[in-house]
Amino acid sequence: MTTTTIEPKPMTTDEPLILTETDGHVAIIRINRPKVLNALNPALMTMMAEQMEAYDRDDDIYVIVLAGSERAFAAGADIADMAEQSTISMYKRDQFATWERIKKIKKPIVAAVSGFALGGGCELMMHCDVIICSETAQIGQPEINLGVMPGAGGTQRLTRAVGKALAMDVILTGRFLSAQEALDHGLVSRVVPPEHFFTEAMQVAKEMAKKGPIALRLAKEGVLKAHEMSLSEGLEYERKLFYTLFATEDQKEGMRAFVEKRKPEFKGK
Ligand code: DAK
Secondary structure: OOOOOOOOOOOOOOOOOEEEEEEOOEEEEEEOOHHHOOOEOHHHHHHHHHHHHHHHHOOOOOEEEEEOOOOEEEOOEOHHHHOOOOHHHHHHHOOHHHHHHHHOOOOOEEEEEOEEEEOHHHHHHHHOOEEEEEOOOEEEOHHHHHOOOOOOOHHHHHHHHHOHHHHHHHHHHOOOEEHHHHHHOOOOOEEEOHHHHHHHHHHHHHHHHOOOHHHHHHHHHHHHHOOOOOHHHHHHHHHHHHHHHOOOHHHHHHHHHHHOOOOOOOOOO
16 A cells, blocks of 8 residues: 655745735725645635734725636645544644634625635635626635535535535535526626636726725625624624714714715725
C-alpha cells in the first residue's frame, strides 16, 4: 500500500492571498489564489476577516464588494489543507471563529460571483448580502464527494434560501446549480453576462453607497434577523431599528431633501 502525503500549495510572499482597493465609499476585496481556483485556506480566511473588520470600522467605507476571478469565486475550502486533519486538530484550529467574524460584518457585502462557487465558496457567497452572478457561475456544495458535508452553514443557509427539496438534491448529490437555477430559486440576486459580473457588482455597490450608511447597516441587520426570529419577534425588532433611524441626521436630511425636491446628502450621522 502506498501512502500519499498531501501538502498544501506553498505560498510565496509575493502572492498576496487577497487584493484590496477602494473606489469612493466602496471597498473591494478580491480572493487571489488563481492556481487553486481560489481555494480558501485558514490564512486567507483570517486575512479576509481582518480586512472586512477594518472596512467595517472605516467611516469612509459604506459597502464592501467581495470578488473572485472570472474562472472561480472560490472552489471551496482548501482540500489539500484539510485532507490530513483529525477531529481534534480541526477542533483546535477552530476555523469557525473566522467565519463568525465575517458573519458579524455590519456593512453590506456585495458578492461578485463568476465560475465556481463550491463548498466553502458557496458558503462564503451566502455570507454576502447581495449576490451578483455571472451566467457562467456553477454553484454547489460538493463536500459529499469528499466523504464529508457542508460545515460553514451550507445545510442551513442553502435550505433557507432554496427550500428543503432543492437543498437536499444539491447537498446529497453534489451537483452544481447553474446561475439561472440559482436565480430562479432565490439563491442569488442578479445574473449578468460574464463580462459584466464585476462592473454590475460595482454599480450595485455604488448605488447602495449613495444611501445613508447607518440605514444601510440597520436594514441589513433587519433582513438577517428574518432568518433567526419568528415573524412577530422580527416585526418587533424591525420596529426598533426603524425608530432608531429617527435619531440620525441622515433621516432628517433624507426626508427634508424629498420635501424640498433635491438630492439628499447623507453623512452617516
Ligand atoms: N482545494 C484545493 N485545491 C483545489 C480546490 C480545492 N477546493 N479546487 C480546485 N483545486 C485545484 C486543483 O487541485 C487544481 O490544482 P493542480 O492540479 O493544477 O495543482 C487546480 O485547482 C485546478 O483545478 P482542476 O484542474 O480540478 O480544474 P477543473 O476545471 O478540471 O475542475 C473543479 C474544477 C472546481 C470542478 C474541481 O477543481 C473540483 O472539483 N474542485 C473541488 C471542489 C470541491 O469539492 N469543493 C468543496 C471543498 S470542501 C470549514 C469551513 C468550510 C469548509 C470546511 C470547513 N471550517 C470553518 C472548519 C468547506 C469545505 C469545502 O469547501
